[in-house]
Amino acid sequence: MPQGTKPLLQVLTGRRVDPPPVWLMRQAGRYLPEYREVRARAADFLSLCYTPELAVEVTLQPLRRFRLDAAILFSDILVVPHALGIPVTFVEGEGPRVARLDPTQPLPPFDPEAFDRHLAPVYETMARLATALQGRRETLIGFAGAPWTLAAYLLEGGSSRDFAGARTLAWAQPAFVDALIARLSEAVVHFLDRQIAAGAEAVQLFDSWAGCLPPPLARRLVLAPLGRIVAELARRHPHTPVIVFPRGIGQLYPEALTLGAAAVALDTTAVPEALVARAAGGPALQGLLDPAVLVAGGDVLVREVQRILEVLQPVPHIFNLGHGILPHTPPGHVAQMLAAVRGERIPPA
């Protein structure tokens, strides 16, 4: 399928497509038995991300089961700090551990050559995916963690419910944290630039921990850096759309619509009615569906899909979840969801 006719790329260039194109955050993942089988073959989670043969395989798995409109590179947002030389480990069932940055020490330097050497397998994965998807309907999406979300892990030394330590540093050591955000922004732009060069047709910036910040910090550390990255990518790749996902940003979502992104991804708690009016002529809207209703399945899932279709009907819309698919989601419910989006007869779960 030529780029101009891919449903997802049409929406990302401001056209309404009905029914909307669909993909799912974490569509390649633990809810699929075939993913768990491949995952078991890799020594650890990061090895899976860094082995093109396996990463290509898991990226393509959901496309074999479901008619989706995108393939998203299988990787992890923490490969960027890892490529900057910061120790990152994934402990099963615990989430990532990241070496905590010391604000009295210099920032890790960004050396593009060393960075690209480290991430060469990711670029190789993307190139193989571009080849595999040639002529098909799916848009190939690249992604990166947004600077604040990466900084949150580095300042906290891992995951956290509320990143209180990272927030405290953001207040108390603004020069250090702003320099970190600038350094990470440089690496993120370079990383997405390389993904696009390798074949990504669109990219998404995941700001998963945007929602823990009060407005003054969210404007400084989430919205402003996202806007700068979108602008720099537009300069380098004017025809590659960028999706921003400032998860949990709540009352600041209207401000996220003005960043210049091709689409804004809405989390499960966003109130779409308030955004549709403001989005007119602006970015496409993506997201919203609660991954928990996808676990529930059945009539309530169908009704919720219909509610979202209706409310986002006036704007260019990419159907998606408001957060990653949950590991215990029955794959049959994804098929139900797709049928509901496309107005087809609902298959039994």
Added chain:
Amino acid sequence: MPQGTKPLLQVLTGRRVDPPPVWLMRQAGRYLPEYREVRARAADFLSLCYTPELAVEVTLQPLRRFRLDAAILFSDILVVPHALGIPVTFVEGEGPRVARLDPTQPLPPFDPEAFDRHLAPVYETMARLATALQGRRETLIGFAGAPWTLAAYLLEGGSSRDFAGARTLAWAQPAFVDALIARLSEAVVHFLDRQIAAGAEAVQLFDSWAGCLPPPLARRLVLAPLGRIVAELARRHPHTPVIVFPRGIGQLYPEALTLGAAAVALDTTAVPEALVARAAGGPALQGLLDPAVLVAGGDVLVREVQRILEVLQPVPHIFNLGHGILPHTPPGHVAQMLAAVRGERIPPA
């Protein structure tokens, strides 16, 4: 001080007071060495809540250090399910564990006599506090967890980052979850009624996990039940103001202003500018300050206090945090904060 002249009660009856009255969520707590000393004398956290002598002591401790405008009963939101016969334990450094409800079994019954027997020490604590505070400036605040937050723990079997299990049940088993919310609402109204009878001059409903719900569930399980509880308390105690705290409700905060509460507490991520205009003639606004900036202290704390004072200046305002005080907060920073709120010379930390 007669009730009519207490600064906090004035604001809760719709008057602006300048500088605003101040209290802090979790002002009696681990950041105070004198609290940790008393805590060490109790066998466990719940024993501390159920021993009037100790609970009164820790409630009053922050008032000895700081000139605050309220004392809030020292207790925990989980005493309500505990009094309904549901096993609750607190594991140091892990958060609470609660026996998970089985949706195929009948709900725990609400027997007011057994409930009051269980909670008699809490009522006794409140009565002693009322006596201790007679004639003083501080308003005595009672509280309860809101039904959804209690239900979230009961459906999930403890705390969780996103309460995905509880949300899934809310979608998949609406009759069961709605009945649970109704049962918990009945218990919460009774509990607050008894606290008011024992001397509470105002009460706050903590909906700590409101923010994990998508709008359809938040309207059904957070906003509607809070509105019903506010109405029922107004019927029984028309002169006792109710504060609601639907934490993390983001774009639904404007709807929370219409619940009939005397005040709406804003979490750290709320955007106050958008609410001040709508709040005119409506509820007082409370909260906002990031507990992390209180840990940071110094100039950035003072500037943030001044920003909040300025933006909430047009409405009746109760100065408070947007979330509970963090355990590693230097007590000297609380003194700095109070001086900044009152425009006094800043004491060294």
